[in-house]
Amino acid sequence: MFWLLRRLGVSLALMWVVASIVFLALHLVPGDPAEILLSTGGTAPDAFAVAELRTRLGLxxxxxxxxxxxxxxxxxxxxxxxxxxxxxxxxxxxxxxxxTLELIFAGTVIALLVGLPTGTLAAVRQGGGFDRGSAAAAAILQSVPVFVLGTVFILVFAQWLRWMPAGGYMPFAENPARHMLLLLLPALAVGKGLAAVVFRMTRASVLDALSRDHVRTARAKGLSPRQVLWRHVVRNALSPVATVLGLHMGALLGGTVLVEYVFNWPGLSTPLLRAVEARDYPMVVGIVLTVSGLFLLINLAMDLVYAALDPRVARA
Known part of the structure; x- marks a missing residue:
């Protein structure tokens, strides 16, 4: 319990730091923020409008x-x-x-469904054709930008094959099947990089676990290879995977902005881009703080998962 309270306190302190940085950024920008917000086309804004906006923003x-x-x-x-x-x-x-959270969750699920089994199988078959092929595929997926892959998905699956819609949104309550169909391609684009990371970390962790003494002892006792793999290897290999997963899930928040824009998914990217173009300071600040808070919450949740997988963490 003390460990949980300590981690929660650290998260709240970091959120305060982020909020303070966002607040100070407004005042460190050269010039009057109200004039910057109201300036259009290089012309000076009306002095009365500037004074009114300064009062409205509390400046x-x-x-x-x-x-x-x-x-x-x-x-x-x-x-x-x-x-x-x-x-x-x-x-x-x-x-x-x-x-946006639904898109991140769907991308994470896809990454785990792809990365965990392929990483485990590649480690078990180290040096084989599957190992080399999956490693090459992971490298390609991790290097391709999300907006490029999203555009390719639209070109192939929507324009050429006509299997999927090019983009859009349908509330789940109105049409669940249509909603899931519209979610699939954006989720694949979001989860592709994380799947490559999960694959690499799973493969490395499983290889490390396979060389441990307790695994050799389990084999000496006569346990089948499947029992050794699931009871003594995979569980121990999940802890470092959870740590890396938490770090990269936060990075997904940035990737979803481009994916939502490409697939016209009405998440946080739409108001954020509109606010940046219109210099809507309160909206930009609100979304930045929301994304920062989500990043901290995701990392806190992954710390809890890590503690569940390895109880020694909570006792540290």
Missing amino acids: DLPLHQQYTAFLAGLARGDLGLSLVDEYPVIDEILLRLPR
Whole structure:
């Protein structure tokens, strides 16, 4: 329990650091943030509009008061209003966040379904044709950018073969089959890099576990190769895989932005790109903090998984 509370405290402290950096970034940018937000085409904005926006964003207050109000708003879940459509930022994030999380979850599931068995089989058949072929495939998948692979998927499966739709979104409640069909290609594009990472880590971990003394002892006792593999090798090999998985799942948050854009999946990427183009400061800050918080939560969850696989971690 103490280990869990300590990890939770570290996560909250890191979230405070990220929020502070985001807050300071606004004030470290040269010039008046209100003028930057309102400037269009190189022309100077109206002085009255600048003063009104400064008051609206609280930029006319002393810096320490702005910082306190910023943290208090985060504690209440208040991220302000969008400068474009006057819509609460938190409502827009809560609407689109589940779609991004669904895409990340689906990509992670695909990565595990592909990476774990192929990595294990490649380790068992080390040096064989399957080992070399799967290693080459993993290298290719890891090197191809997600937006390139997504475009290739659309070209092959939607344009040439016409097996899949090119993109879009359908709520699961309205048409579950259509929803899953639209989710498949984006999830494959998101999970391809993680599948290669899981494959490499699984192969290395299984090879290491196969050389351990307890595995040789289990074989000497007469256990079948399948029993040795599942009881004594795979379980011990999962701990380092879980660690790497947590680190790279956070990186998926960045990859989903491009994938959502390519496949027209209405997650967080749409309001983020629109906010950047319109210089919608509250929306950009809200999405950046949300993504940062998700990264910390994912790593905390993977720490719990790691502790479940290896109880010695929780006692450390």
